[in-house]
Amino acid sequence: MRNPRVIKLLRDRLPADSVVTDTRALTPFETDGLTAIRQKPWVVALPETVEQVRAVLQICRDNAVPVVTRGAGTGLSGGARPLSDGVLLTLTKMNRILELDGEACVARVEPGVPNARITEAAAPLGLYYAPDPSSQIACSIGGNVAENSGGVHCLKYGLTLNNVLGMTVQTLEGDELVLGGKTLDAPGYDLMAAMVGSEGMLGVVTEVVVKLLPEPFAKRVLLAAFDDIRRAGDAVAAIIRGGVIPAGLEMMDALAINAAEDYVNAGYPRDAAAILLCELDGTEAGVRTDVDIVRNILDEAGAVEVRIASDAAEREALWRGRKAAFPAAGRIAPDYYCMDGTIPRRELGRVLAEIGALSERFGLSVANVFHAGDGNLHPLILYDSNRPGEIHKAEEFGSEILKLCVARGGTVTGEHGVGVEKLDAMCAQFTDAELEQFHRLKEAFDPAGLMNPGKAIPTLARCSELGGMHVRGGALPHAELDRF
Amino acid sequence: MSTQGDDHTEPLTEAVAAASNSGHCITIAGSGSKLDFPAKPERVCTAGHEGVVDYRPDELVVTARSGSRLRDIESVLEGSGQALPFEPPLFDGRGTLGGAVAAGLSGPGRPWFGSVRDALLGVTIVNGLGQRLTFGGQVLKNVAGYDVSRLMVGAYGTLGLLLDVSLRVRPIPQTTVTLARECVPEVAAALTRGLLHQPLPVTATAYCGGVLRIRLSGSNEGVTHAGQSLDLDLEVEDDAFFQSVRDHAHPFFLDPGRLWMLSLPPGTAFDESDTLAEWAGARVWWRTDAKADAVREQARSAGGYAMPFPALPGEAPAPVAKYMRRVKTAFDPANILNPELLPRAD
Incomplete structure (x- = not known):
């Protein structure tokens, strides 16, 4: 439901050019890196300060409007796909490096700072920020936190979760959570672990403290x-x-x-x-x-x-x-579909052979480029969207690859996230009780269910419609766990 | 590779499920190496639920049952030239894997090798509803669903009983040496800070009793060169010092008096007597009779936190504590798992 009052409230609290409703101006926001899926948002809010972020969340809460948080829009799983009746909270204007602490080797930054800019800023101190997703020139650190982004150096230096020491989170209810900081540990539950990789479902990250490392000799x-x-x-x-x-x-x-x-x-x-x-x-x-x-x-x-x-x-x-x-790969075929499963390294040869067999079955070529050190596959399925039905064939092929990854003891997404793209694949990886646990964890942070609704974790109804897709039994014992 | 051991998955699951059905509270314990629990409420022990379920040196991953002794796991890993990255205290060999994860304890190498949380890849738990659930897995990269596994680190069993744990392991370096020199606190702090900025194979630091110690680990050639480049007039020692710090067996840990664990920004110079500073200044052990509020305030003014040791879940600021309680409810709605060990609002 689009209540025009919400637009007015947003305009009252945000600078004039920070509220976008014009149809043409909304076009750049209709998709993230998963370009096959497009949806214009109702309104885009581009806050410049934490106070403005809090104002947007308050307006959404008071008016029961769903809110989708977006960074630079480079995500590959549709996690930032807007809603036609929702606010798209875009954090690219919050792009200041707040502090470079050369003594403790940490940087405190706003969420819209591009990943690569942290390393640029730290370079004069002989330091750098380790995670380097391929989109690092454009992708924002807030988006990296939401997706737990990796890159080519994860095997030695870890993912985003291993390189973030602290963050400030705004919840929909209006609480500000300061988690961690410059120290390595903090008392109580590790809520930061829940936030990293949560795809904007739990809260809005307005500040991030990252660890900096000395540049190797x-x-x-x-x-x-x-x-x-x-x-x-x-x-x-x-x-x-x-x-x-x-x-x-x-x-x-x-x-x-x-x-x-x-x-x-x-x-x-x-x-x-x-x-x-x-x-x-x-x-x-x-x-x-x-x-x-x-x-x-x-x-x-x-x-x-x-x-x-x-x-x-x-x-x-x-x-x-x-x-x-x-x-x-984009030059040898009109379109490609990039997959992101992870498997134990020992299964590499076998899974590549099985992907080859699937490729013949579906009649679509696959180019394999991947992070071999950590078993993270990126099969690129080549197809032509102008040929009727081929995109569906590519998607079916992709879902077979993900099932294969789970069956071989791996996971449906190593670093690109679930978003909207892999909701069905999640049904293959988790039992109903596990999915319910995820939903209860979300409710702890967002009881109203207004933060990025419908992403990352499928509903049980969706999984049951797909039918018995659990393939975990291929690799693990107790495929169907007991229920109590 | 796997080792023999008793699988108590069924009885442990049933014990939690029974408590869940009847609504009575249970205390989850490992071997009792860290915390001395009251006899009531009813105690459920993971000790005895032992054995390495799966270990593949090529994958750098080990999966073991939560009651496994850390010492036993380490000896299996050692056979393939590998070790647990986070160097958990072994507590006379009594410390269990589940205990190390539940208490979130990491040893001297933590800033360089990572913490328990960094090494953790997956868990199977029984939540407060008596449901057996698996999160994460045996692969290094996994972003499917919320990171429930790492929420278990430092949660003291309040969110679920740990059954199996998968961890990343690391190769044991070719050589490890400890270098030592006497110096005053200001000099020790300056030297330690300098190390943070050099990509040297440093894997531990400690300042205690007027002696600064730096541990180097890596290839023979790499360690020798690094030792020379430091040029700090350091003497070479064996590994006994850092082993004793890791296991809390060093005389400092055995002295009487209240022990506090301070988590501070790396490079902090914390100038008090009766302290042992490690992790390049990021963790300071402080034995003091000062009032708890005064200790906490001193840690806060240095930019960090103080927690009494053996550490309990600790106090969190009010809004954060509110969400911690809700997370507890998400996993254990009837509050039956280790109810006394919940994080409190400060």
Whole structure:
């Protein structure tokens, strides 16, 4: 229900250009990074201060209007999809770095600060912010908190949750929660753990305290080419077993390699079945030892070629193809659908083979680019939305891949979030009792159910309509848990 | 890989379910290594629910039953050259995995290797409704649903009884050395702060009794070079000091008097006698007879918190405590699980 009074109240409390209702001006807000799903919001609110955020929430609470919080809109699962009768609370104007504390090695920032800007600001102190999602130039730290964003360096440096020390949260009821801070621990329940990755369902983050790390003295990147993708997968396990934790460990298959070569000419071996990119960092002496260890492991694992980049230019060249992999895939097919399942590393070879079989069954090609070190797959399903029915075929194929990930002991989303995209897949991963527990946790923060309603956690009714989709039994015992 | 052990999943689940049905309270305990609970209400012990359920060195992941002794888990990991990243205190070998998670205790390497929470990947719990639920998993990256697993860290069993826990593990470094030198507090604080800004393989610091100690871990070559580059006139010791701090077996922990655990911003110089400062100044143990309010105020003015040790869930500011109570209700509506251990409003 659109109550015009709400617009008036918003205009009373926010600057004139911070309330957007004009149809044309709303267009940029109708989608996030999951562009297949579009919906114009009723109204966009762009607060500049915490007080204005609180005012927006108060107006929404008093008038029972749902509110969807949005950062930079780069999310890939539709978590920031607006509602036609809701307020889209966009935090991009709150983009100040409030404090750089070089002594404690922390930064205190507003939620709209782009991820990469924290590292830029900290660089003069010799410090940086570790999580680096591929959208880091644009994506906001508030969005990173909402999605628990990762990046290529998670294996060694962790996800957003491992790098955030504190936050200030505004709840719909008007409470301000100061959680954590510059210290490593805080008394009581770890409510911050609940907030990170909660996709805007529990509260609005208005300030974030992040940990900064000293820039490593030395970095090296190795490229290893394999003529068999299973051997490349085994090499990943061997590196981990060898006692080395790489800063990044990425894999690309033949289709992805060739697409990247066609696009940016990174000099990758086109005839390889798979390549591994392995970044090592630390002190000069430490990295020297690690390079020797990894090199030996790659040779033993049957790599047909190993290259080592020492200086920044060479490193940049080796990463160029990986970083361009997604746009490169966009050049070999009119559309692609990016998946985000995570599996135990040991299942890598088997799952890739099964994805290959699915690819034949659905008649759609797949390019595989992924964070091999932490088992996070990003299969890119190639399709053409102009061909009738093909988008549905791609979606069906994608949902089969996610079921496969759960059956092999993994999860439906490693770093992109559930949003609206993977609601059905959640039914495969969780039992009714587990989903009910999630819903009760949401109610603890948002009893009115107005914060980003309908996202992240499916209703039991939705899951039962899909029918017995529980596939967890494939990997875990007690697939159907007892109920009491 | 898995080890033998007794699976008490069914009786533990039934015990909570029975309490849930009848509405009587239960006290959840591990081996009792940290807290001495009153005999009433009825005690449900996870001790005996033991064994490594799944361990795959290639995956850097171990899953074990909550009553498993940390020492037993560590010895299984050691066989593959790995360890628990967060170095939990072993308490004479009595400490259990469930206890370490429930109390959220991490050892000397925490700022560099991460905490219990950082290592935790998944849990199976029985909530206050007697439902057996699994959250998270055995993979490093997982953003499906709210992060219920990590909510269990430091919750003292008030949100659910832990049955199984999956943790990330880390390789044991090739070499570990401890460097030591005597110095006054100001010098120790300045040197410690300097370490935060250098990407050296530092894995622990401590200042106690006028001696600063720095632990370095990594490859032989890396540690040797780092030791030389520090150039601080440091003497080399073995690992005994940090082992004793980890296990709370160092004489400092055995002295009589009230012990407080202060969580402060990294690099803080906290200048009081009878203290042991670790984590580059981010955690200070303080033995003092000062009034609780005075201790808390002193921690607050240094930008942090003070908690008595053995630590209870502690006091949170009013609006935060309100949501903590609601989270408790979401997991345990009838308030039957460890009711005395709820976080309170300060």
